[in-house]
Amino acid sequence: MSSASPTAARRPAGARFALGLLAVMLLCLGTAACNKEQRPYEAFFYANKERAAHRLGALRWNDELAAKAQRWAEHLADLGSLAHSTLTDGVSAGWKRLGENVGSGGDVSEVHDGFMGSPTHRAAILGNFEQAGVGVVERNGKMWVVEVFKA
Numbered sequence: 001m002s003s004a005s006p007t008a009a010r011r012p013a014g015a016r017f018a019l020g021l022l023a024v025m026l027l028c029l030g031t032a033a034c035n036k037e038q039r040p041y042e043a044f045f046y047a048n049k050e051r052a053a054h055r056l057g058a059l060r061w062n063d064e065l066a067a068k069a070q071r072w073a074e075h076l077a078d079l080g081s082l083a084h085s086t087l088t089d090g091v092s093a094g095w096k097r098l099g100e101n102v103g104s105g106g107d108v109s110e111v112h113d114g115f116m117g118s119p120t121h122r123a124a125i126l127g128n129f130e131q132a133g134v135g136v137v138e139r140n141g142k143m144w145v146v147e148v149f150k151a
Helices: 006-010 013-028 039-053 063-079 108-117 119-125
Strands: 098-105 131-139 142-150
Touching: 039 063, 039 108, 039 119, 039 131, 039 142, 063 098, 063 131, 063 142, 098 108, 098 119, 108 119, 108 142, 119 142
Parallel strands: none
Antiparallel strands: 098 142, 131 142
16 A cells, blocks of 8 residues: 555656755755755755746756756866856757856855845846756855756
8 A cells, every 4th residue: 555645646746856855955944954965956946936936937957957057166166266157068959048147155045145136147047947957066165056047
């Protein structure tokens, strides 16, 4: 006999992922419990929380974009300064639009707040995108965050 509820069995995979992500984030937010592997999902959670507050559809996680974002976040941490990547590098064909946010700060939440305080970065988070990937690197007490968006 299965212990899963009939409702859970009917949820689309994206909804199950979102529920799981929400559970991780509730455990993680505001605590030291977030490890470095969870930080990109923390930033992704914040972006989708903003989109929900503005009645926009949730972004879907994209592993290819996340890998690109992680590589670029590592590069920025090595440089010690912010710069945008060449957006098409590391992104396979078939996209209509690409966007990117890069930022640094004390923690992921602070960087997200900075993004939302900037009209350009805010426009990317709330923009007409369908997918995103995030990379986060901590170096010398500073977080380097890269969000890559695709439609």
